[in-house]
Amino acid sequence: MPELPEVEVTRRSLLGRLEGARIVAVHLGKPLRWPLGIDAEELHGWEVVEVARRGKYIWLALRGAAGQHGGLLIHLGMSGSLGLLGKAPPAGVHDHFDLVTTRGVLRLNDPRRFGAVVFGESMLAGLPGKLLENLGLEPFDEALTGEYLHARLKGRSVSIKQALLAGDIVVGAGNIYACEALFRAGVDPRLPAGKLSKPRCTRLIQEVRAVLGEAMDKGGSSLRNFKDAHGTFGHFQLTTFVYGREGEPCRVCANPVRRIIQGQRSTFYCPICQKK
Ligand SMILES: [Zn+2]
Numbered sequence: 117m118p119e120l121p122e123v124e125v126t127r128r129s130l131l132g133r134l135e136g137a138r139i140v141a142v143h144l145g146k147p148l149r150w151p152l153g154i155d156a157e158e159l160h161g162w163e164v165v166e167v168a169r170r171g172k173y174i175w176l177a178l179r180g181a182a183g184q185h186g187g188l189l190i191h192l193g194m195s196g197s198l199g200l201l202g203k204a205p206p207a208g209v210h211d212h213f214d215l216v217t218t219r220g221v222l223r224l225n226d227p228r229r230f231g232a233v234v235f236g237e238s239m240l241a242g243l244p245g246k247l248l249e250n251l252g253l254e255p256f257d258e259a260l261t262g263e264y265l266h267a268r269l270k271g272r273s274v275s276i277k278q279a280l281l282a283g284d285i286v287v288g289a290g291n292i293y294a295c296e297a298l299f300r301a302g303v304d305p306r307l308p309a310g311k312l313s314k315p316r317c318t319r320l321i322q323e324v325r326a327v328l329g330e331a332m333d334k335g336g337s338s339l340r341n342f343k344d345a346h347g348t349f350g351h352f353q354l355t356t357f358v359y360g361r362e363g364e365p366c367r368v369c370a371n372p373v374r375r376i377i378q379g380q381r382s383t384f385y386c387p388i389c390q391k392k
Pocket of ligand 1: 366367368369370371386387388389390
């Protein structure tokens with residue numbers, strides 16, 4: 117599943133190339149998760165004015181020829197990838213959305229079709245507004261402080277791992293990144309969220325940022341190896357301390373890494389290095 121770093125690297129790959137492009141045509145393939153929400157022909161002549169991101173959504177801000185505002189909210193679902201193609205071959209069986217522009221064809225390839233492309237008058241309106249309204253802060257938002265996290269976790273008995281993963285406090289800490297950040301911060305993933313002290317909250321945020329930042333950097337470098345942006349990035353080759361390493365020696369204390377299930381997801385952790 118594409119995680120926030122993959123989505124951010126995709127966004128960066130489109131910046132500059134797509135901004136200023138005018139929409140020539142919109143081709144829809146098989147239905148995605150939700151309908152487009154506008155007659156595709158109405159978008160002809162609209163200009164892409166910004167390529168933004170919120171959580172794992174990309175927002176293409178658009179301006180119509182008559183000055184109308186709007187945008188397309190794009191989610192890659194479980195298996196989607198976006199490519200900007202100079203010369204697009206005919207759409208394949210898994211290509212379900214083409215935005216044909218004066219700067220190339222933005223194509224969504226999504227074999228499992230959990231992805232979505234949805235029009236809204238703004239990020240706050242219509243279906244985009246609904247999809248985004250419960251998202252937590254961006255990981256690099258200055259408002260995300262130890263104090264903020266501490267206040268939001270107060271009284272919550274759910275485990276800190278699940279509180280991170282829920283995405284309603286901070287977005288982007290997907291399963292790999294949550295496991296790795298908790299390891300680096302020395303926090304036992306089973307700790308009830310409300311019991312994490314303020315200093316440990318501050319440390320945890322630092323580690324969430326560090327892990328996501330590293331993944332973005334790795335993605336950025338692997339992206340340059342692609343001849344075009346069309347391809348499945350998969351998970352970036354982050355060197356993990358614990359994720360996917362059940363039974364292997366902890367890279368710090370050499371004790372075996374453990375795997376448990378929390379909220380139906382695997383959690384990997386070191387019972388020595390991570391404390392309650
Ligand atoms: Zn250890």
